[in-house]
Amino acid sequence: MVVGERVDVWTTPAGSPLGFAWRSGRYRMTELPMRFFTRRPWWTEQDRVNKGIGAQVLETEVWRLTATRRGRQAERVFELTREESGWRLARILG
Amino acid sequence: MFIHLHVASAFSAHYGVDWPGTLAAAARDGGADALAITDRDGLYGVPKHIAACRRAGIDAILGVELATLDRDGGVSGRVVVLAHGHNEGAGYAALCRLVSTAHTRSPVGVSREEIAAHLLAGSGPVGTVLLGPLSDVGRRVGERGEGLALLRAWQAVLPDEALRVEVVSHLSEPGQPLSHPHAIRMLRLAGRSGITPVLTNMVRYAEPDGAVTADVLDAARALACLDEVGVQPTAQGWLKPVATMKALAMEIAVLGQFGAGAARALLAQTGALADACRIDPVTDTGWGVPVMPEASIIGITGDPLAELWERAQAGVERRYPGISLASRLAVEERLRAEMGTIAELGFSSYFLTVAEVTRLIREMGIRSAARGSGAGSLVNYALGISQVDPIRHELLFERFLSTERQTLPDVDIDVESARRHEIYHRIFERFGPERVTLMSMQSGYRARGAARDAGMALGMAPGDIDGIAKGLWRFSASEFREALDEKPELRDLAGRVEGNRQLDLLVDITERLDRLPRHISMHPCGVILSSVSLLDRTPVQPSGMGLPMSQYDKHDMDPMGLIKLDVLGVRMQSAMAYAITEIRRTTGKAIDLEAVPLDDGPTFELIRSTQTLGCFQIESPGQRELIGKLQPAVFDDLITDISLFRPGPMQADMVKPFLNRRGGWETVAQLHPDLEPVLRGTYGIVVFHEQLMRILDIFTGCGLAYADVLRRHLSNDDKLPAVETYFRDRSTQRGYTPDAIERVWAVVKGFGSFGFCRAHGAAFAVPTYESAWLKTHYPVQFLAGLWTHDPGMYPKRLLVAEARRLGIPILPLDVNASTDEYVVEPAGEGGLGIRMSLSDVKGIQAKEVERILNQRPFDSLADLKQRARLRVSTIESLALVGALDSLYTGSNHRSRRDLAAWNEATRHSKRGHVIPGQLALPLPAIDAASMASREPEMTPVDVTRAELDILSLDVTHHLMDSHQSLLDKLGVTQAKDLLGLRNGTFVRVAGVRVATQTPPMHGGKRVVFISIDDGTGCIDATFFADAQKDVAPPILFNTRLLLIEGTTRRTGPRGMSLQATNATDLTKISPAQHDR
Helix, strand or coil: CEEEEECEEEECCCCCEEEEEECCEEEEECCCCEEEEEECCHHHHCCCCCCCCCCCCCEEEEEEEEEEECCCCCEEEEEEEEECCEEEEEEECC | CCCCCCECCCCCCCCCCCCHHHHHHHHHHCCCCEEEEEEECCCCCHHHHHHHHHHHCCEEEEEEEEEEECCCCCEEEEEEEEECCCCCCHHHHHHHHHHHHHCCCCCCCECHHHHHHHHCCCCCCCEEEEECCCCHHHHHHHCCCCCHHHHHHHHHHCCHHHEEEEECCCCECCCCCCEHHHHHHHHHHHHHHCCCEEECCCECECCCCHHHHHHHHHHHHHCCCHHHHCCCCCCCCECCCHHHHHHHHHHHHHHCCCCHHHHHHHHHHHHHHHHHHECCHHHHHCCCCCCCCCHHHHCCCCCHHHHHHHHHHHHHHHHCCCCCHHHHHHHHHHHHHHHHHHHHHCCHHHHHHHHHHHHHHHHCCCCEEEEHHHHHCHHHHHCCCCCCCCCCCCCCHHHCCCCCCCCCCCCEEEEEHHHHHHHHHHHHHHHCCCCEEEEEEEEECCHHHHHHHHHHHHCCCHHHHHHHHHCCCCCCHHHHHHHHHHCHHHHHHHHHHCCCHHHHHHHHHHHHHCCCEEEEEEEEEEEEECCCCHHHHCCEEECCCCCEEECCCHHHCCCCCCEEEEEEEEHHHHHHHHHHHHHHHHHCCCCCHHHCCCCCHHHHHHHHCCCCCCCCCCCCHHHHHHHHHHCCCCHHHHHHHHHHCCHHHHHCCCHHHHHHHHCCCCCCCCCCHHHHHHHHHHCCCCCEHHHHHHHHHHHHCCCHHHHHHHHHHCCCCCCHHHHHHHHHHHHHHCCCCHHHHHHHHHHHHHHCCCCECHHHHHHHHHHHHHHHHHHHHCHHHHHHHHHHHCCCCCCHHHHHHHHHHCCCCEECCCCCCCCCCCEEEEECCCEEEEECCHHHCCCCCHHHHHHHHHHCCCCCHHHHHHHHCCCHHHHHHHHHCCCCHHHCCHHHCCCHHHHHHHHHHCCCCCCCCCCCCCCCCCCHHHHHHCCCCCCCCCCHHHHHHHHHHHHCCCCCCCCCHHHHHHHHHHCCCCHHHHCCCCCCCEEEEEEEEEEEECCECHHHCECEEEEEECCCCEEEEEECHHHHHHCCHHHHHCCCEEEEEEEEEEEECCEEEEEEEEEEEHHHCCHHHHHC
16 A cells, blocks of 8 residues: 655664654554665656765665554554655555 | 675776776775775776775775676676785786686686686685675575575585675665575575675775766666666665674674674674785785796897897997997997996896897888887897987987886887788787787777767657767866856757756766776787786787787786887888889889988978978978978988977977077077087977986986986976976086076976977988888889878878879779789880779779689670679779770770660679689670660760769869869969969969868967868968958868968968968859859
């Protein structure tokens, strides 16, 4: 399920997420999250690609995590993206 | 600590992004004390990497990334092979030979067994193989397959200590290669197999946004746009700092539930392998230690130095027979001094080797001449390497070689261009392929190519890309944006870029691609000569001509201890060799150009007349003007002339004062009495490097060797102040007055970076003089040589016009007489003419020429058609230029158009095949009888037009002849009559454009020089800014037949040029228009 909504995320000091709040629920991780990157089509999005633009316009940081909603048992797999503007819940895998 | 062990530099063509210098600096800044280079398929970047690591103060590690081939020769994956260090070069040698082996395959690659064989050559493994995500093992694991069996196959050929499992994560999406799960599975495989794991980052760029460049390179490699090929899964392949790599190791270990100890172990094992692979540049790669061929290979068993002494002394006896005692002492002293330097540098084998190569070339009967500073050496002269007497021409050895400089000697040998490859093969044969290889060069992206690939990656329309790319030249791609702001010719493009996102991206990408290597090719002249250890010290790969070439370029020669010899192909040498052969064949005289005295009066008379078209170095319009003014009378004048006509002296404006003083119109102010002997020959002007060295030596007493070091520093703004201080201090100590020091320093500083090497000028003056001598005494054979080898700057038709001007008969093409060269034949009354060549016929194939030569004589068109098996188009061309006229003479005569018509009419009739042994039937009777005779003869205008179309030459008549009546009406002056006119006379001239030049002038104003030929000679017209305004650009740069108006301008006793005021297209003028 594609979501694409802003969420608030609690992280470790190193920046790894621990849990997040989405709509009215609070979600807590049950397994170690895994970080990965996906590419962005910079050649259609960007105005400039001069040296020094940095990597954030080239790829998106994604965290895949398994979490449960507080007070519930069912685990679900979520993908959060970390963007310049903040965290976003990208999709729910199941 | 973390050391990157898998790093591609820009030398991985169309893959790597950053130069070794950038990578080494980034590694050091990221906290590392060593860095590997593992380029794809080669060690191309190794010398630069070693130098960069030394500059950065870190250790270099050397390796390569190679494709592995399975039993069928297919690519099974890619692995990294790292050389172990501190083993007296055993690891590096194995790497070199492994890479060379890989390049004997197509696609480039090696089998597991070959890797093992190279790494296990000595007592233990001298290198280590990394089996990473791209290896057969890693690919299987990436597909969630079982990698163990494939790993066992590696273990079967190599001991475990020479193998590593390479763990990499670029944090791609799980399920993709280079993801965390992929890395975790590799780490597990390491545990199960007992093979030690290491961590790398498979680096392609130094900074994260280098991924943009890498994406574009991937697209360029695939010849497609980014929308089609996509991009790398992530932008994580950068040279991450130590701390980031440590965190990555931890992340993988934790996610894989190996525990924190596993991360520490992984990092420690990576560090341990790095330690084993750090190299010592000197002991492992022979950094900076020149290796000469063994003396034994050139047949010397004793001390090479003693042998060189002996040969040099014998050579001196031969070169200077019967000289006075005083001269003899001077020669001997010079020889001792040179030999002292050679002995101290240990270069005697080098000189013996170069002498041997020269001997080989001569033995093959090929003309050769040394060029460059090497002509300043008496030893080179004595050994026959150079043909210029350094003592007579006041050349300095120290400009060539000295103990004050760290560079290896560099001798360039000019040879006949047509036989250059023959020489290469002979050198390989003589010294053995284990000691010789060709040098290579890297061709990098320039603005135009970069813009094309950038446009393609962005998916722009080919037409749009073309439109942009065509306008890009004469600036470096890295300054594209700057150029857009500054260059008037890019104003239009700059306007389009504004507000166009795609063009903005194109500009950025073009700048990123600047200079990145695209492909490697054979250097046009460098041959590397070394000892039997050569192939342990450089990897080689096949060159375009088949012989192997080193993966290193000219900048790598000195650091890698490789000695190169430049054997340059010079067309003029081929042309002169051809002339000599033709002289021998037609007159029986054997000419030895080297034995020709250098003071031949008629030769200098020709040079002074400026009728020097075709002569080496002095045929350009500018040079003809200069010799017209300078009026060379002796060989020394030629040296000066050639040296003055160089960018440096031209830029420093030396020419005018020189000519004024030589002409006696300006008095020579003496710089200082002590310098009089040095500057006398050039009227007090510093033209030559050698003069500057002498001045520095006289004033500071520094010695000539150090004087050359100082001279080199003069053009370096950072070093200039130190030279000045040294000069002032030393000359003050030596008692020169402040006034003298001030004056001399001003000259030294002013001319220091502009002079020219006199030895080089002298070496060039030899073929210049020789070609002028041949033109003077054997113009027919000389022009035949020029036409055959085409050495000069002008179109061939001008040299044909030159023959016509000289009254040399030009014999028409004839299938029964012409060859693929220009042959000298008897013509006229006891005279000689030149037969036109079949090779000029447009579209004729080499095979067709070969059959004509093998099958002739022919007695008819049908006979020609049948036996030479020519294509219809070839026969038509031959008919129209008169090459078949000789088949139809007398009562059989047919016009050229008749022949062409018959050819056309019979185009579909089958060509009968000649059965070997069968005699061809005599066909002429049938042939001529069956041919109608109804087409009219071609008019002279038709003939010229056909010749220009088919041969690109006007042979029978001069192109201008057909315009004669118009020219008469217009009152046009001919080239031959110009000299007799007064300076400043208004004239009209007309002719065919033969050259257009636009050299930059003082003050940035452009001047356009146009040379035209009117059949009686060349006219050089100068268009200054005012005249350029009145003439449309197409007429200035493209129009072929020109009518030029202007005033005569005397350039010297024998020179008259035109200061143009207007120019028009001759063909656009109708006679009526001018009758008014």
